[in-house]
Amino acid sequence: MNVTAHTLHAALLTLSLTIAACDGRQNAGETPAGLEPAEVITVDGSSTVFPITEAAAEEFQRAHAGMRITVGISGTGGGFQKFCRGEIDLADASRPIRPTEAAACAKAGVQFIEIPVAYDGLAVVVNPKNTWATSMTVAELRKMWEPAAQGQIMRWSQVRAGWPDRELHLFGAGVDSGTFDYFTEAIAGKEGQSRGDYTSSEDDNVIVQGVSGDENALGYFGYAYYEENRDKLKLVAIDDGDDANGKGPILPSPETVENGTYRPLSRPIFIYPKVKSLDRPEVKSFIDFYLTKGIPLVREVGYIPLKDREYEIVRRRFNRRKTGSMYQGTDSHSQMTLEQRLAQ
Amino acid sequence: MSTTAPTAGGSAGRHRPRHAGDRLLSAVGLLCMLLALAALAALVYDVAHDGLRRLSWQFITSYPSRNPERAGILAALVGSLYVVGLTAAIAVPLGVGAAIHLEEYGGRGRVSRLIEVNIANLAGVPSIIYGLLGLGLFVRAMRMERSVLAGACTLALLALPVIIISTREALRTVPKSLREASFALGATKWQTIQYQVLPAAFPGILTGLILALSRTIGETAPLITIGALTYVPFLPTDIWSPFTVLPIQIFNWVSRPQAAFAENAAAGIVVLLALLLLMNAVAIVLRDRFQRRAAG
Amino acid sequence: MTRFRTRTIVEFAIEKALFLCAAGSILVTAGIIFVLFFETAAFLREVPILEFLFGTEWTPLFYDKHFGALPLMAGTLLVSAIAMAVALPAGLLTAIYLSEYAAGGVRRVVRPVLEVLAGVPTVVYGYFALQFVTPLLQSFVPGLAGFNALSPGIVMGIMILPLISSLSEDALHGVPNGLREGAYALGSTRMQTALRVVLPAAFSGISAAAILAASRAIGETMIVAIAAGQQPRLTLDPRVPVETMTAYIVQVSLGDTPAGTLEYRTIFAVGMLLFLSTFALNLVSHWLRNRFREEYA
Numbered sequence: 001m002n003v004t005a006h007t008l009h010a011a012l013l014t015l016s017l018t019i020a021a022c023d024g025r026q027n028a029g030e031t032p033a034g035l036e037p038a039e040v041i042t043v044d045g046s047s048t049v050f051p052i053t054e055a056a057a058e059e060f061q062r063a064h065a066g067m068r069i070t071v072g073i074s075g076t077g078g079g080f081q082k083f084c085r086g087e088i089d090l091a092d093a094s095r096p097i098r099p100t101e102a103a104a105c106a107k108a109g110v111q112f113i114e115i116p117v118a119y120d121g122l123a124v125v126v127n128p129k130n131t132w133a134t135s136m137t138v139a140e141l142r143k144m145w146e147p148a149a150q151g152q153i154m155r156w157s158q159v160r161a162g163w164p165d166r167e168l169h170l171f172g173a174g175v176d177s178g179t180f181d182y183f184t185e186a187i188a189g190k191e192g193q194s195r196g197d198y199t200s201s202e203d204d205n206v207i208v209q210g211v212s213g214d215e216n217a218l219g220y221f222g223y224a225y226y227e228e229n230r231d232k233l234k235l236v237a238i239d240d241g242d243d244a245n246g247k248g249p250i251l252p253s254p255e256t257v258e259n260g261t262y263r264p265l266s267r268p269i270f271i272y273p274k275v276k277s278l279d280r281p282e283v284k285s286f287i288d289f290y291l292t293k294g295i296p297l298v299r300e301v302g303y304i305p306l307k308d309r310e311y312e313i314v315r316r317r318f319n320r321r322k323t324g325s326m327y328q329g330t331d332s333h334s335q336m337t338l339e340q341r342l343a344q
Numbered sequence: 345m346s347t348t349a350p351t352a353g354g355s356a357g358r359h360r361p362r363h364a365g366d367r368l369l370s371a372v373g374l375l376c377m378l379l380a381l382a383a384l385a386a387l388v389y390d391v392a393h394d395g396l397r398r399l400s401w402q403f404i405t406s407y408p409s410r411n412p413e414r415a416g417i418l419a420a421l422v423g424s425l426y427v428v429g430l431t432a433a434i435a436v437p438l439g440v441g442a443a444i445h446l447e448e449y450g451g452r453g454r455v456s457r458l459i460e461v462n463i464a465n466l467a468g469v470p471s472i473i474y475g476l477l478g479l480g481l482f483v484r485a486m487r488m489e490r491s492v493l494a495g496a497c498t499l500a501l502l503a504l505p506v507i508i509i510s511t512r513e514a515l516r517t518v519p520k521s522l523r524e525a526s527f528a529l530g531a532t533k534w535q536t537i538q539y540q541v542l543p544a545a546f547p548g549i550l551t552g553l554i555l556a557l558s559r560t561i562g563e564t565a566p567l568i569t570i571g572a573l574t575y576v577p578f579l580p581t582d583i584w585s586p587f588t589v590l591p592i593q594i595f596n597w598v599s600r601p602q603a604a605f606a607e608n609a610a611a612g613i614v615v616l617l618a619l620l621l622l623m624n625a626v627a628i629v630l631r632d633r634f635q636r637r638a639a640g
Numbered sequence: 641m642t643r644f645r646t647r648t649i650v651e652f653a654i655e656k657a658l659f660l661c662a663a664g665s666i667l668v669t670a671g672i673i674f675v676l677f678f679e680t681a682a683f684l685r686e687v688p689i690l691e692f693l694f695g696t697e698w699t700p701l702f703y704d705k706h707f708g709a710l711p712l713m714a715g716t717l718l719v720s721a722i723a724m725a726v727a728l729p730a731g732l733l734t735a736i737y738l739s740e741y742a743a744g745g746v747r748r749v750v751r752p753v754l755e756v757l758a759g760v761p762t763v764v765y766g767y768f769a770l771q772f773v774t775p776l777l778q779s780f781v782p783g784l785a786g787f788n789a790l791s792p793g794i795v796m797g798i799m800i801l802p803l804i805s806s807l808s809e810d811a812l813h814g815v816p817n818g819l820r821e822g823a824y825a826l827g828s829t830r831m832q833t834a835l836r837v838v839l840p841a842a843f844s845g846i847s848a849a850a851i852l853a854a855s856r857a858i859g860e861t862m863i864v865a866i867a868a869g870q871q872p873r874l875t876l877d878p879r880v881p882v883e884t885m886t887a888y889i890v891q892v893s894l895g896d897t898p899a900g901t902l903e904y905r906t907i908f909a910v911g912m913l914l915f916l917s918t919f920a921l922n923l924v925s926h927w928l929r930n931r932f933r934e935e936y937a
Contacts, residue, residue: 040578040585040586042586051410054575058407058409061407068578070573070575070576070577074894074895075895078895087489147702147703147704150704151697167880169785169880169881174891176895192702193703194703196701196702196703196704196706197697197871197872198871199787199870199871199881200871201870202895203894205599206599206870209770209786210785210786210787210869212601213774213778213785213786214785214786214881216785217785229602301410363829363830363831365832366829366830368831369733369830369835370737370741370831372733372737373733373734373736374737375733376729376730376731376737377733377750380731380734380754380757380801380802380805381750381753381754384753384754384756384757386772387760387768390768390771390772391764394771437661439661441660441661442658442665443662444661445655445658445659445661445662449655449658449659459662459663459665459666461926462665464922465919465923465926466668468856468919469672469918469919470859470886470914470915470918471861472859472861472886472889472890472914473676473859473914476675476889476907476908477668477671477672477675477676479893480675501668504665533651534650534651534655559759561761562759562760562761564762565862565890568893569889569890569893570893571893591763594763594767595862595866598763598766598767598771598866599866609767613763613764613767616764624759
């Protein structure tokens with residue numbers, strides 16, 4: 001047979017295989033049951049939590065051959081949207097699930113378990129060549145970042161008198177990011193309240209690159225990203241004006257985050273597994289792995305582990321399949337410690 | 345007014361410029377050309393310098409990792425090959441078929457002209473627009489989600505105009521006399537195409553196909569738009585699998601600020617360029633082989 | 641059935657199948673236009689078109705929403721202008737050199753090598769811009785930020801240079817020798833011939849090349865996504881982060897955009913803007929090229 005016939009045959013064969021594969025599909029978004037011993041475990045959400053989940057997924061896949069886990073970084077908000085549509089098994093989140101998101105999940109029949117996995121201190125960073133901004137107050141951060149600053153506060157000298165009259169280049173989280181939600185609520189008082197004229201990205205690496213390459217830059221992201229890039233960045237100490245928990249400006253560090261003096265920018269970060277996915281043995285075993293062998297990874301990537309007894313309570317809640325969020329009704333900045341909340 | 349007059353045959357450039365302005369223009373032109381070549385050399389040197397020391401068997405056979413020394417491009421490499429293979433399976437029959445129609449059957453009618461203009465325009469549409477089409481049509485409307493199939497369909501649309509144009513060029517090189525001789529012997533139109541025209545044009549068609557597909561391997565933007573992931577530490581098992589490809593893995597590593605990941609990105613680029621070089625070399629070798637066979 | 645009848649049916653079927661393949665390409669264009677149009681129309685129902693086209697702030701995802709696409713257009717134009725400023729003179733001069741001065745052997749070697757520049761994947765160029773060109777520029781350009789428009793602009797210029805040089809060279813080559821010989825006969829130097837006779841004659845072909853290159857620059861994504869930044873900013877300063885239309889689409893795609901929301905529609909509205917501008921440029925380029933061919937065919 002000649003070349004044309006060969007080509008046509010090959011094309012027809014491929015086409016028919018494709019159509020056959022189409023028929024095998026049951027519903028959109030799910031691979032056919034029984035085709036593989038372990039389906040892909042899909043994770044998506046916060047880029048703050050990503051380093052921990054990535055580490056846990058990597059170690060889990062090395063320990064158990066054949067396991068397949070994908071981890072995306074659509075941002076906490078993006079992750080919850082996918083989660084409440086039932087598209088992913090696990091949502092990474094750097095803030096608790098909102099009541100509206102929980103309602104959307106309930107409406108779609110998606111049940112979840114809220115699992116805090118670590119503490120994070122939101123680090124405010126500047127370029128190492130920045131000699132003037134060694135500390136800032138919450139009020140100054142608010143002046144810099146609130147919606148009214150859009151188009152108005154464009155120079156360092158406008159934030160604090162005495163600072164140089166240089167352009168202010170801001171880098172921060174994108175709107176789908178839990179870091180964004182947390183920062184805006186802690187600094188501007190309400191979630192989502194931020195100016196829009198800055199370099200925004202759900203990928204914290206972009207913020208690191210931006211700040212490290214620009215003398216006039218300031219940015220914020222999860223503490224782990226500072227740890228990873230110490231040689232390129234400089235931390236700004238934050239003064240929350242409340243002497244009761246630490247006098248004066250405080251730098252974030254594992255100690256200050258753990259003992260609560262780094263305020264208001266300390267927070268727990270979470271993972272949210274879908275209850276229905278826990279029926280799959282591979283998903284359950286991954287979460288078990290996360291909450292046991294994954295704990296040392298928390299410090300390795302630069303976050304602060306919860307206290308041992310807090311992890312015990314978390315594990316117990318998981319094993320008992322305690323669904324729902326601990327943060328319904330109250331705002332996440334109330335003075336309850338995590339341990340108190342977990343005990344509820 | 346100058347008195348120097350170079351002999352006729354001007355543009356073959358065999359004469360050294362004698363007038364001062366002549367020499368200046370020639371020098372400036374030469375300088376620009378050398379600068380362009382120097383830029384290419386700088387690019388290759390920079391990538392090779394950063395990437396070659398990272399390149400190793402371990403790098404090629406490892407999965408992505410948070411640890412740059414452990415990270416590798418296996419998933420991306422296999423993903424790229426898988427996606428390009430599927431893209432070829434979709435785009436080649438459609439593209440070659442369309443080109444055959446336009447060259448052999450198409451009249452000078454308005455529909456044919458419209459299709460021709462349309463294809464020429466499609467070839468110039470930015471690749472990210474194809475990504476948007478893929479997002480709206482394949483991922484959302486047809487519910488393929490972030491699968492190899494959605495990626496391949498999107499890239500197939502991107503490659504189609506290029507394949508059609510290059511196949512048409514190849515078909516045009518076949519002399520009319522060949523077709524007419526075939527008709528004179530009583531063959532039908534399709535028999536002529538199948539047994540005479542296509543084999544004769546085959547080397548050119550093949551070269552065009554491989555070049556079009558090698559451009560597809562380097563495409564990043566459309567796949568990002570349809571949602572290809574960056575952390576995929578396994579090989580795709582079927583057309584519905586999530587996947588990643590070489591350019592996206594490189595993009596992910598470039599975006600990470602740690603210097604060690606920049607090395608990984610450079611090594612990934614070396615692999616990508618090597619793959620492209622391989623494909624282009626295969627194209628040239630195959631074309632020469634078939635040309636020799638046709639001539640002999 | 642006779643073999644003749646079978647053959648006729650087969651012939652007919654094949655002919656129609658091939659026609660469908662070709663006509664399918666129309667479906668692709670229709671698909672692009674439909675998808676873009678549908679979502680843009682939905683977008684424009686909520687955002688007035690004047691604000692979209694002429695507004696100066698682009699913060700569609702934030703609390704204080706503004707949907708003015710001018711900053712994105714400015715970012716795109718700034719980077720593309722820098723790219724053209726690099727590629728047009730360099731590419732044209734290279735083309736003049738190769739066409740009018742260089743020996744045949746040089747042309748045969750240099751042209752394919754320049755084609756290689758055009759074939760390098762754009763993500764590689766993005767890497768080059770961020771890792772090599774930006775630090776290099778930072779050493780002598782004051783105040784150059786890590787993300788800026790200058791570095792990707794220059795690299796993009798390098799990328800489109802082969803396009804301008806090879807298409808311009810084709811145009812210059814297409815000018816009949818008779819014109820050159822006439823000029824030489826009147827005593828012109830090579831430079832006078834090249835600049836005053838050949839170049840004007842090839843003008844429409846060269847403009848076609850330049851416009852096509854500009855269209856390519858406008859539609860380029862990865863170089864700017866990696867090296868130009870993600871801050872929509874209405875500025876002409878090439879040293880600061882900007883955001884192009886293409887980089888915005890990538891930025892939003894990297895997050896999550898549920899279908900049907902206004903945020904999802906913004907990427908299609910911006911995509912529509914991008915599509916229309918490159919489409920218009922490509923049409924002008926083709927028209928110029930056809931006119932050139934008619935003049936000298």
